[in-house]
Amino acid sequence: MLSEYAVEPAAIGADWRTFKDLIDRFGTDKGRLISRFPTNWEKKVIQAAKAAGVPDVRMSSIVERLRFSKHKVVDFNRAYDYAADWINNALREHASRPFKAIICDAGKPACAETMEPDDCSDTHALFGAPTSRDVTRTAHQIADALHTITAVSKEVDIVDPYFDLRPRKGNYLATLVSLLARLAGEPGQTKAIRIHFRDHDTRPSAEILARDGSTQVTGLLPPGYSIELYAWSEKHGGEDFHDRYVLTDLGGIMIGAGLSADGPGESTAFTLLNFGHAQKLRSRFSDGSTVYTRAGSAVRIRDSGSAELF
Template sequence: MHAIFAIEPDAINNWKDLRYVLEKFGYSKGLLIARYPKSWMKMVMDACHSNGVGDIELARVEEKLRTVKDDRLVRMGLRYEGANWLTSVNDESVLNELFAVLIKSQPTSDKLYNIDDAHENLFENRREVHVKRNASALAEAAKYVLAVSDKIVIVDPYFQPRRKYTKVLDSMLHICQANGALPSQMIIFSDYTNDSRSAAVVKDEYERLLSAWIDQGVRFNVSRVAGDQLDQDFHARYLFNQRAGLRFDRGFVEPEAYDEREHDTDVICLDTAVVNELWTRFIERQECLKIFDQLSF
């Protein structure tokens, strides 16, 4: 879903260029910057200092980097070896994980772009993607939102304790596990009228299907919302945390028919304002929702 860029520290070694470039990125725009290597922010500061940036602008650079750390930078765990940054980023195993690399000098491969000559099209059309309706593809679309989530919220009125739904959840948690960061909590909101069985029966089914993750310490909270909640635009399907979110147009389900899994569905990055609104509504002011029952396991 998100396109990951690497940026050479020397290419943004002043306040003006750094501010201009960083404003192009963000979870809501579908564009993220690899924190490559993990000391990347320090390397940017060192590049600015070596370029003779004064104390006032240097303070602006430091504050800007601190501000964008959580909503534009992502840790990739990519290998960093070589005489310098350019040598390291040109390693094939590194380039294969990146969408593009912005550099100060002239490019020497297809994925490298001179930062002054990079066309605006390079930074466009990443807010919405089409993905196959199989569990793996749906989960992969959420990879970088999941990577920064200790608490993941899913809103899908049709979500039920059935394999075709929890299979997508399994794939998402496998991605978290591969990144070494399983969430502590998964919070799900569904519509009670789409599965009106008793709370005990529904809870037993969820526990059976998700037992492997429960055993690993992931806690689940399912809120089944009363049917008239649909009057408040509960139709959309969302995945979000405090930083970022996505809208899945066809929800979190892998169709049982194999041919339907080859059909495309849209996944769209949410604006920051929408993410904040969702977090407030479903987490901070949850008591205002018409919740039929809550299941915790």
């Protein structure tokens, strides 16, 4: 549901209005992410603005906006040759792992997916980005829809009140396995995937969950990954625990019917969330939450297969 764009630092930084218009069109909630390409992309934008003589008051605004754009400019682990210029780097990377589009100034060596900043409108075929769609309820399709946001985020919270690793309670395990297989191909990533579900008296104890969960995911977790399982109960008179989400430090997705892979005959709506709203929802499932109450111990399963309660 998210598309990666290569944006030339000079093309966005040399003019204040261009910068303002473009940066506001990106973000997880917009369906578009700027590739941090090169890794000092923000610094390159500031350098381009200074070189173009952008006034100090506008420079301050550019610096401030970049500081609050961490959910818009994201590291996709792209290789960059500093001995070559930006456009040739972009074209080389695009040939091996395509961007949705390359946004650069006019007159640069081009490919079919090259755009100029003035072309960046929602009606342009390369820039259009739907923020909601139906996803077929197979493990493959659900994992595909979640791959980008979970791969580029440092923190991932999967929220589904009915999430259960027991096969008779829905096919959640297949979705998790399919997603982990995709994440295993992302180099240099380490993270905890936190799974939040609703407590119920038919749920197994944390001790049993640790034992069985470890058996089910051993060998599936990429190096450096762990899974954390949290049970939550509703507060009397408080919020219902019903909605399903995948929430991250970059944003989130609301999921209509849930994450169980119930078959190709069904679909569920995936909708991108406003960044601030996603962070507010994440706080419901964090230490000190005033919305829900942690039920018992949480379970952590490491890539080695070991499990612990905490």
